[in-house]
Amino acid sequence: MSGKAWLIGAGPGDVELLTLKAVRALGEADVVLIDDLVNREVLRYAKASARVIAVGKRGGCRSTPQAFIERLMLRLAGQGKTVARAKGGDPFVFGRGGEEFAALIAAGIAVEVVSGITAGVAVPALLNIPVTHREHCRGVTFITGATRDGAKPNWHALVASGATLVIYMGLKNLPAIVAGLRGAGMAASMPVAVVQNGTLPSQRQVVATLAQIANAVAQASLQSPALIVVGEVVHYAKTGAVEALARKQA
Numbered sequence: 400m401s402g403k404a405w406l407i408g409a410g411p412g413d414v415e416l417l418t419l420k421a422v423r424a425l426g427e428a429d430v431v432l433i434d435d436l437v438n439r440e441v442l443r444y445a446k447a448s449a450r451v452i453a454v455g456k457r458g459g460c461r462s463t464p465q466a467f468i469e470r471l472m473l474r475l476a477g478q479g480k481t482v483a484r485a486k487g488g489d490p491f492v493f494g495r496g497g498e499e500f501a502a503l504i505a506a507g508i509a510v511e512v513v514s515g516i517t518a519g520v521a522v523p524a525l526l527n528i529p530v531t532h533r534e535h536c537r538g539v540t541f542i543t544g545a546t547r548d549g550a551k552p553n554w555h556a557l558v559a560s561g562a563t564l565v566i567y568m569g570l571k572n573l574p575a576i577v578a579g580l581r582g583a584g585m586a587a588s589m590p591v592a593v594v595q596n597g598t599l600p601s602q603r604q605v606v607a608t609l610a611q612i613a614n615a616v617a618q619a620s621l622q623s624p625a626l627i628v629v630g631e632v633v634h635y636a637k638t639g640a641v642e643a644l645a646r647k648q649a
């Protein structure tokens with residue numbers, strides 16, 4: 400007897416950004432494994448009888464090891480349970496969903512992915528920033544600011560691409576990211592937005608030029624989870640902070 404697993408993207412925070420499919424999958428689950436990035440309000444769509452297990456993989460915090468989460472899912476599904484794994488944003492965008500999916504498939508468990516709204520699109524949108532805009536960029540690139548092996552991104556290629564850069568998990572490395580971009584020739588005046596807890600009532604953001612962003616973020620002591628958006632499209636940020644800064648510098 401084998402159960403079923405759902406890998407559910409729970410969106411960036413605001414529960415209204417859950418999909419209808421995510422709501423249905425949560426409602427079918429006997430067990431919900433909930434990531435620490437996921438708003439607990441999503442549990443209102445789970446059955447009252449569902450068992451809820453908090454698991455998480457936040458860098459620097461006490462967290463449940465990935466191997467343990469995968470074993471737990473396999474065990475529960477193996478017992479015939481319907482397991483819903485609720486992950487922040489989209490499960491296949493920096494969420495290790497690919498690893499979990501592979502582990503479930505290898506064990507012969509039926510698994511279905513429910514796409515979610517990734518923070519990289521929804522969080523800039525909350526500041527009125529379109530991640531692409533044909534007058535300003537040729538696309539958007541999602542990158543991680545913290546790699547497992549410490550390898551650096553190819554900053555020259557990224558800058559040359561002319562794409563908006565959306566950087567996940569980069570807050571701690573912000574000074575190094577700025578140095579990488581400046582070293583690759585990006586203008587010091589390029590606007591950058593850093594947004595903490597995007598789409599939630601606790602959302603905070605700082606918008607400044609590439610030259611000033613690291614200081615401004617340190618001053619505001621923004622915390623993780625935070626998203627970094629770099630590119631001309633950040634001029635649309637509704638705070639108007641970039642223009643204010645430019646006026647001050649002029």
Ligand code: SAH
Nearest residue numbers: 488489494517518567568596597624625626
């Ligand atoms: N699968 C998720 C990303 C997981 S990686 C997604 O698709 O959105 C975790 C990183 O995502 C965080 O370190 C942060 O950079 C970003 N992130 C997720 N939710 C966020 C939010 N509400 N506000 C700002 N950044 C967020």
